[in-house]
Amino acid sequence: MAEIYINNLNQIIGKEEQKAKDTKLNSAIQIIRFFIDDFEFALDIMDVKEIKENETIRHLPNSLPFVKGLLNLRGDIIPVLDLKKRLELENLTLNELANLAKEHDFGKVKEQKDEKNISKKEETGEDENVKPSIIICRVGSDNFGIVVDRIVRVQYLSVDEYEPTPMLFENIGKNFIKGFAKLDKKVIVILSLQNLFF
Structure with a gap:
């Protein structure tokens, strides 16, 4: 069932990527939403190649703290990065970002815990054999x-739902914020992979 779901997501990513190219949607963006622990983030779909599950990650000794290991992707060896550890290095959490966004009127953020947004660990219990989802990304030729805990969905943002990064945030976390999605009475941080890992 999980494999069918991931295959469907990958098909959506491919179709929406082509649609964006064909129609040249410059006024807003397509995003993929995901959870890391209880925090929800998003990526621009143009930064995403595909989603993989149940893949074996080979540990890489003496690497940077946020480097999870290596993945064999159809013969290509690519690094797998731990986004949770990378964001912790920036000393900035989604709650702090949301509070800043709230102060600058990017939409009201209502703190609520939706049963559908329970983390994987809460749903299944601790299980060392559960392998995380991996979003395969590209920045330039790289x-x-x-690693993410759970994929939520792929969706298109209207102009009203997307807020580019204000100048206020340019010096926060090395400018790893690409923008904000204002959805479901909350603010979701859209990450800039270019500035986060390169």
Whole structure:
């Protein structure tokens, strides 16, 4: 069932990527939403190649703290990065970002815990054999994976739902914020992979 779901997501990513190219949607963006622990983030779909599950990650000794290991992707060896550890290095959490966004009127953020947004660990219990989802990304000619706990969905943002990064945030976290998605009475941080890992 999980494999069918991931295959469907990958098909959506491919179709929406082509649609964006064909129609040249410059006024807003397509995003993929995902959870890391209880925090929800998003990526521009143009930064995403595909989604993989149940893949074996080979540990890489003496690497940077946020490097999870290596993945064999159809013969290509790519690094897999731990987004959770990378964001912790920036000393900035989604809650702090949301509070800043709230102060600058990017939409009201209502703190609520939706039963559908329970983390994987809460749903299944602790299980060391459960392998995370890996979003395969590309920045320029570089491919790499990022580990996430749960994929939410792929969706298009209207102009009203997307807020580009204000100047206020340019010096926060090395400018790893690409923008904000204002959805479901909350603010979701859209990450800039270019500035986060390169």
